[in-house]
Amino acid sequence: MRTLITNIAELTTNVPTGGDLTGTLNDAAVLIEGERIAWAGPAADAPAADEVVDVDGRAVIPGFVDSHSHLVFAGDRAAEFEARMAGQKYAAGGIRSTVSATRAATDDELRARLRGFLDEMLAQGTTTVEIKSGYGLSVTDEERLVRLAAEVTPEVTFLGAHVVPADYADRPDEYVDLVTGPMLDACAPHSKWIDVFCETGAFTVTQSRRVLESGIARGLVPRVHASQLGPGEGVRLAVELGAASIDHGTYLTDADVDALADSHTVLTLLPGVEFSTRQPYPNARRLIDAGVTVALACDTNPGSSFTSSMPFCIAVAVRDMGMTPAEAVWAATAGGAMALRRDDVGVIAPGARADLVLLDAPTRIHLAYRPGVPLVRTVWKDGRAIG
Numbered sequence: 001m002r003t004l005i006t007n008i009a010e011l012t013t014n015v016p017t018g019g020d021l022t023g024t025l026n027d028a029a030v031l032i033e034g035e036r037i038a039w040a041g042p043a044a045d046a047p048a049a050d051e052v053v054d055v056d057g058r059a060v061i062p063g064f065v066d067s068h069s070h071l072v073f074a075g076d077r078a079a080e081f082e083a084r085m086a087g088q089k090y091a092a093g094g095i096r097s098t099v100s101a102t103r104a105a106t107d108d109e110l111r112a113r114l115r116g117f118l119d120e121m122l123a124q125g126t127t128t129v130e131i132k133s134g135y136g137l138s139v140t141d142e143e144r145l146v147r148l149a150a151e152v153t154p155e156v157t158f159l160g161a162h163v164v165p166a167d168y169a170d171r172p173d174e175y176v177d178l179v180t181g182p183m184l185d186a187c188a189p190h191s192k193w194i195d196v197f198c199e200t201g202a203f204t205v206t207q208s209r210r211v212l213e214s215g216i217a218r219g220l221v222p223r224v225h226a227s228q229l230g231p232g233e234g235v236r237l238a239v240e241l242g243a244a245s246i247d248h249g250t251y252l253t254d255a256d257v258d259a260l261a262d263s264h265t266v267l268t269l270l271p272g273v274e275f276s277t278r279q280p281y282p283n284a285r286r287l288i289d290a291g292v293t294v295a296l297a298c299d300t301n302p303g304s305s306f307t308s309s310m311p312f313c314i315a316v317a318v319r320d321m322g323m324t325p326a327e328a329v330w331a332a333t334a335g336g337a338m339a340l341r342r343d344d345v346g347v348i349a350p351g352a353r354a355d356l357v358l359l360d361a362p363t364r365i366h367l368a369y370r371p372g373v374p375l376v377r378t379v380w381k382d383g384r385a386i387g
Contacts, residue, residue: 001033001034001050001051001383002031002032002033002038002047002048002049002050002051003031003032003033003049003050003051003052003053003383004029004030004031004032004046004047004049004051004052004053005029005030005031005032005053005055005060005356005358005380006029006043006046006052006053006054006055007027007029007043007054007055007056007057008025008027008028008029008030008043008055008057008058008059008060009026009027009057009058009059009362009363010024010025010026010028010059010060010362010363010364011024011025011026011028011029011030011040011059011060011348012024012059012060012061012062012329012330012333012348012364013025013040013062013347013348013349014062014330014333014334014346014347014348014349015040015347015348015349021326021330021334022326022329022330024326025040025041025042027042027043027044028040028041028042028043028060029041029042029043029046030060030348030356031046031047031049032354032356032380032383033383034354034383035353035354035382035383036350036351036352036353036354036383037348037349037350037351037352037353037354038350039350040348040349040350053385055358057362058358058359058360058361058362058377059358059359059361059362059363059364059366060348060356060357060358060359061125061329061333061356061357061359061364062333062334062345062346062347062348062355062356062357063125063126063127063128063333063345063346063355063356063357063379063380063381064124064125064126064127064128064310064332064333064336064357065126065127065128065129065295065332065333065334065335065336065337065339065340065342065345065346066121066126066128066129066130066297066298066300066310066332066336067130067155067245067266067268067295067297067336067337067339067340068130068132068245068247068268068270068297068298068299068339069117069129069130069131069132069297069298069299069300069301069308070131070132070134070135070159070299070300070301071113071114071117071118071129071131071149071300072102072110072113072114072131072133072135072145072148072149073098073101073102073110073113073135073301073302074098074101074102074104074105074109074110074113074135075097075098075100075101075102075302076302076306077094077097077098077302077303077306080094080097080303081276081306084276084277084278085278094303095134095135095162095163095303096163096165096166098135098301098302098303099135099136099137099141099165102135102136102141102145103136103138103141107144107148110144110145110148111148111151114131114148114149114152115152117300117308118152120308121298121300121308121310122379122381122386123376123379123387124308124309124310124311124374124376125310125311125357125376125379126298126308126310127345127353127355127357127379127381128153128155128336128337128340128342128345128346128355129153129155130153130155130156130157130193130297130340131149131152131153131155131156131157132149132156132157132158132159132162132195133145133146133149133156133157133158133159133160133162133187133191134159134160134162134163134195135162136160137160137162137163137165138165138183139178139182139183139186140186142158142160142183142186142187143183143186143187143190146158146187146190146191147190149190150190150191154192155192155193155340156190156191156192156193157191157192157193157194157195157223158184158187158188158190158191158193158194158195158215158220159195159196159197160178160179160183160184160187160211161176161179161195161196161197161202161203161207161208161211162197162202163197163201163202164202164203172203172207173207176203176207176210176211179211179214180210180211180214184214184215184218188215188218188219188220191220192220192221193215193220193221193222193223193244194211194212194214194215194216194218194220194221194222194223195222195223195224195225196208196211196212196224196225197225198224198225198226198232198233198234198237199225199226199227199228199229199230199232199234200229200230200232201229202225205232205233205234205237208224208234208237209237209241212224212237212241212243213241216241221243221244221341222238222241222242222243222244223238223243223244223245223246223247223339224237224238224243224245224246224247225247225248226238226246226247226248226249227246227248227249227250227251227252227256228248228249228250228251228273228279229250229251229279230251231251231252231253231256232251234246235249235252235256235259235260236255236256236259238265239259239260239262239263239265242264242265243265244265244266244339244340244341245265245266245267245268245295245339246260246265246266246267246268247267247268247270247297247299248268248269248270248273249267249268249269249282249287250273250274250279250280250281250282252282252287257286257287257290257292258290260287260290260292260293261290261291261292264293265293266293266294266295266335266338266339267287267292267293267294267295268294268295268296268297268335268336268339269282269284269294269295269296269297269317269321269331270296270297270298270299270305270313271296271313271316271317271320271321272298272299272300272304272305272306272307272312272313272316273299273304273305274316274320275305275307275316276304276305276306276307277304281316281320281321282321283321283322284317284321284322284323284327284331285321285322285323286322288323288327293335293338294323294327294331294335295331295332295335295336295338295339296310296313296314296317296328296331296332296335296336297310297313297332297336297339298310298313310332311367311371311375311376312371312372313332314328314329314332314367314368315367315368315371315372317331317368318368319368319371325364325365325367325368325369326364328367328368329364329367333346333347334346334347353382354380354382354383355379355380355381355382356379356380357376357378357379357380358376358377358378358379358380359375359376359377360374360375360376360377361375
């Protein structure tokens with residue numbers, strides 16, 4: 001089946017053209033064949049198709065690639081959010097309350113919650129998602145979280161080193177032994193990535209190195225949570241070990257920025273976290289101008305960022321982090337794909353997966369210009385129209 005999407009006012013391809021990373025085309029068309037893009041270009045040059053979809057002068061962008069989420073959990077932390085809004089400072093220790101709720105939930109309860117979040121994300125244009133564990137913190141529970149995540153995405157991250165659980169509070173190094181031994185043995189077969197929360201109140205840089213190097217030895221690729229609560233050594237550790245991404249980056253030194261700019265490590269910014277925790281927003285303008293590759297993700301989780309809306313994150317990034325609308329959309333699509341080391345998503349080009357988003361607007365600028373408005377009209381996932 002060949003489906004032609006035509007009369008596109010603005011097509012964001014993310015195929016660089018000259019100095020334009022977004023590869024924007026006007027009065028354009030896209031041909032879908034099966035689950036892949038077969039062609040993209042000027043509407044006047046469009047090839048023949050079995051089906052023609054006229055989008056009446058609307059904008060089309062690649063499906064969003066959310067490279068940082070924690071979707072397998074039970075319960076919520078609304079009371080914690082309320083306390084923060086009343087002035088309480090965010091701390092990583094709240095993770096333990098979600099661990100308790102998640103351990104008590106059945107597999108089917110977790111599956112149902114996970115499916116609900118994925119449907120929510122797809123309706124808002126997210127077609128590729130990474131999912132981390134980290135709310136089990138025991139061998140049995142971490143294994144089931146990565147196993148459940150692997151049922152719905154190939155982008156599964158083992159994050160047993162999310163925080164030291166209460167039963168190991170006075171024995172953090174023994175918990176690291178567990179993470180790098182039996183827990184890694186159980187989780188590696190279901191995972192692609194290894195992650196650690198390298199932060200005050202979570203894991204030291206020495207402990208983080210042990211976790212990441214153990215994962216690398218098992219064939220997993222590193223990612224790192226770092227510099228969320230304050231400056232630290234996590235960024236340089238991530239770059240040294242060739243991590244695909246360092247996520248958060250709220251507090252970065254000039255040396256951190258230089259290290260990232262000289263590396264292949266993507267910095268994934270998570271605007272929903274700063275919105276929800278009232279921490280300062282990272283200066284994306286500083287990062288982009290320095291040559292750092294930036295991605296945007298939602299970090300959907302019950303504690304610090306309970307949003308699944310990439311359009312919301314784009315609007316915040318433009319309003320409060322110094323990004324242009326074009327940069328923010330690129331970061332939420334191609335940037336996320338780079339953070340996952342994928343070249344078949346986040347782009348509209350022949351051979352890429354046919355993951356597209358039709359906006360009920362003539363330009364992608366409206367994603368930031370009209371915050372909170374449901375602008376996603378239709379999503380194509382693997383060539384199939386949804387909505």
